[in-house]
Amino acid sequence: MTATGTARPVAREPRSTARRLRAFFAERAPARVYVVYAVLWVLALQGTLALLAPERDWRLDGSLVAEIVTVYLTLLFIRAVDEQKDLEYDRVHNPDRPLPRGAIDVRELRIAMALIVVAELALTGWRSPLLAGWLLLVLGYICFLVRLERWSATVRDRIFVNLLVSYPVQAMLSVHIWLSFREATGRGPGSHAVLGAVLCACVFMHFEFARKTGARVVPGATLYSNVVGLRGSVALTVGCALAGTALALGVIRPWELHGTATLAGWLPLTALGFLWGGAERFASLRTPTWPPGPAMGYVAWLYLGVFVAALAVVRPGLGA
Known part of the structure; x- marks a missing residue:
């Protein structure tokens, strides 16, 4: 002292x-x-x-x-x-x-x-x-x-x-x-690169809204559902995931690909399985807030799907 x-x-x-x-x-x-x-x-x-x-x-x-x-x-x-x-x-x-x-x-x-x-x-x-x-x-x-x-x-x-x-x-x-x-x-792409930024924004916002969506109003807590209500917060969570997936498919255009590239091109669509899993757990009130695991799984799987599709289509070089 x-x-x-x-x-x-x-x-x-x-x-x-x-x-x-x-x-x-x-x-x-x-x-x-x-x-x-x-x-x-x-x-x-x-x-x-x-x-x-x-x-x-x-x-x-x-x-x-x-x-x-x-x-x-x-x-x-x-x-x-x-x-x-x-x-x-x-x-x-x-x-x-x-x-x-x-x-x-x-x-x-x-x-x-x-x-x-x-x-x-x-x-x-x-x-x-x-x-x-x-x-x-x-x-x-x-x-x-x-x-x-x-x-x-x-x-x-x-x-x-x-x-x-x-x-x-x-x-x-x-x-x-x-x-x-x-x-x-x-x-690299100029104005078209905005599509990539918007895609990333939708994917991030899905996780952001999900982790702060609660089944009940919690006074003083930083929850989006406290402001727009449960339905509004769930709509934002689901809407961002759907928009992110749609943008990914719009960039990849798997319906125009051939062979194994077609399978890789549709991979981002399977990320919606994590959205379904999170929604099911939350709707059954097994968790007080939207479960973070499926929300993180959606982010990781969709990003992985986009990368795999890009590898299949672009086939980048290795090293210098």
Whole structure:
């Protein structure tokens, strides 16, 4: 204690901080989810861009791996920022999370954020100054959202307004994946690339609406169903999944393919099985909210289907 009776910050050994950060990310950003999402998001969107490109010259090389790692690290950065942004809410509604319960502190999360920025600049700088600059813009906007929520009660408390200002992070990352594709191939779709971004938006929104759709009104909880009602929230969840699947098929056009490519082209349609499974479990009230497993399964399977279809149609080269 100091002379004024206030506790001094506890200085932790670097090894202790590293262990706590590993434990934090293992709990709040498990690799089996975040790595898979980053891999499939990049592969699916770049596969979509290859399908839309007037000249198909898509390569599975080091640049693609670097983009996957870049997106993965950005997702970890978002997780670290969100934990700090949501601290007051979590103290009331989720006190068992690492930050409220003291398993990690804000200083350690900011150390992780700084290390991620350095690693990401290294990953993007060697490929293109444009990629590095756009990434800094993305990370800067993520940090700006923290300030924005503190300044504006409307942004902080109204879930649809919050979604409106926070979703651009996902859109900006999709643009980064598109820029990476153009840097790697030397060309790529222009205005048609919007289709790929909209496809990714629908897929992400399905999961976003699903995980915040509850069977009952929960006062104070951040649920879309609290605002638009159960039917409205379910309609958004189902509608986004149907739209994402339709867009995937519209890009691939499996009815125009032949041989094994036809089977691969229809693969994204089977992702609707996860939608059916989630809806069935939720409708039978076996879960108080839309089950996250089927929602994540839809995202992963549809992205995998798009990538496999792109492989079958485009047949990208390997290496340089």
